[in-house]
Amino acid sequence: MLAACVGDLDPDGGWSAPVLDPDGDQIFLGAKDGRITRLDLDEDGRFDTSWGYPVSGNDTLGPLYGSPRVDDGRVITAAYDCDGLDCEAFVFGISAESGNELWRFERQTQVVGSVAVFGDTVLFGTSSIDDEFDTDPGILGADGYLYAIDTSTDLAPTVLWRVPTTDSVWGTPVIADDVVYFGDLDGVLHAVSLGGESGVAGTELWTFEADGAVVAEPLIANGKIYFGDFSDTFYALDLERRKAAGPGTNAIGVGEWSFNSDGWFWATPLLLDNILYVGTLNGKFYALNAETGQEMWADPGVVDGQIVGRAAPFQEVGKGAALAVPSGSDNIGAFLASNGAELNGFATEGGVKADLLVHEGVLYAHTTDDDLIRFKVSDHGRISCVKAETGAAC
Numbered sequence: 001m002l003a004a005c006v007g008d009l010d011p012d013g014g015w016s017a018p019v020l021d022p023d024g025d026q027i028f029l030g031a032k033d034g035r036i037t038r039l040d041l042d043e044d045g046r047f048d049t050s051w052g053y054p055v056s057g058n059d060t061l062g063p064l065y066g067s068p069r070v071d072d073g074r075v076i077t078a079a080y081d082c083d084g085l086d087c088e089a090f091v092f093g094i095s096a097e098s099g100n101e102l103w104r105f106e107r108q109t110q111v112v113g114s115v116a117v118f119g120d121t122v123l124f125g126t127s128s129i130d131d132e133f134d135t136d137p138g139i140l141g142a143d144g145y146l147y148a149i150d151t152s153t154d155l156a157p158t159v160l161w162r163v164p165t166t167d168s169v170w171g172t173p174v175i176a177d178d179v180v181y182f183g184d185l186d187g188v189l190h191a192v193s194l195g196g197e198s199g200v201a202g203t204e205l206w207t208f209e210a211d212g213a214v215v216a217e218p219l220i221a222n223g224k225i226y227f228g229d230f231s232d233t234f235y236a237l238d239l240e241r242r243k244a245a246g247p248g249t250n251a252i253g254v255g256e257w258s259f260n261s262d263g264w265f266w267a268t269p270l271l272l273d274n275i276l277y278v279g280t281l282n283g284k285f286y287a288l289n290a291e292t293g294q295e296m297w298a299d300p301g302v303v304d305g306q307i308v309g310r311a312a313p314f315q316e317v318g319k320g321a322a323l324a325v326p327s328g329s330d331n332i333g334a335f336l337a338s339n340g341a342e343l344n345g346f347a348t349e350g351g352v353k354a355d356l357l358v359h360e361g362v363l364y365a366h367t368t369d370d371d372l373i374r375f376k377v378s379d380h381g382r383i384s385c386v387k388a389e390t391g392a393a394c
Contacts, residue, residue: 014366112170
């Protein structure tokens, strides 16, 4: 069923979201072929043709699924490519200023999600590892891992530790208070210490067994962790309660809740004014009370296609807060945040599986056709369209 719904994830790309740098001056984007490009936020809104990784004419490290992370002057991401079942993955860092490669880390596996960055530690999930690298005593033959690598020197990164899982890790890890949280295809949500007050780095603190595969990047807010699974269920777990209970406690308890839909959850939820907005792979878009899980709209919004990317908030002229919702099939839907009323959408004429970005009145969408389209949120009109790989006009 999993393969039928999302494909076998033989790398194709087009899922990498546009990412704003911390200063708000530039946007970094991973093209379908694995090239990293940079958009200068000026009136022209064009790619910086003097910047890019790798340099023009050189082969890339493979297509990207995950979005780049911009941290401390570095752009960090992962790519992988497959020849049948033989896959090669790279996690790499480049200079945000020059585009030069700083380091790379290689394994024979798949890295589907984005990386997480914790100082000089870079964390990412994998599928099973080729036997050449799967040599740790006691955990041979795991079907997935969370890796933590050290990038503090100019040398090739080294493995600090890794946590084995019973199935592949397709999702993106998320970090809060020295703990990293991630899910796997076996339906297990893991909480692992990063050291400090949370314990010994690499130690599993607790797990929760969902009813289906967990592939989305969780959201942490209000002392809870929010995530959905591939059994049509969305969860809110209380972090303090889970920490106190330790391993082995799986029942939903006080201050926690679950919500049953009729579609699988891949998208990361968006929290706005204590309301969670999240979509499913059957195109339904829900508004849930973050404290109780109660539906806030009379009916969910609907788009024509899978909702894989995270929605983005914007202000609809004369109507207030609204949500732009990506469709993996065609165009971007739009709904009023207050009641779910459908608004005129944004015409992409192609699917969008990447998270959406709204910045200073402009909506940025990376399509599965590898176009980066800019829209004015004030009237939903298209400003420009450029090819993510080359910067040429669409």
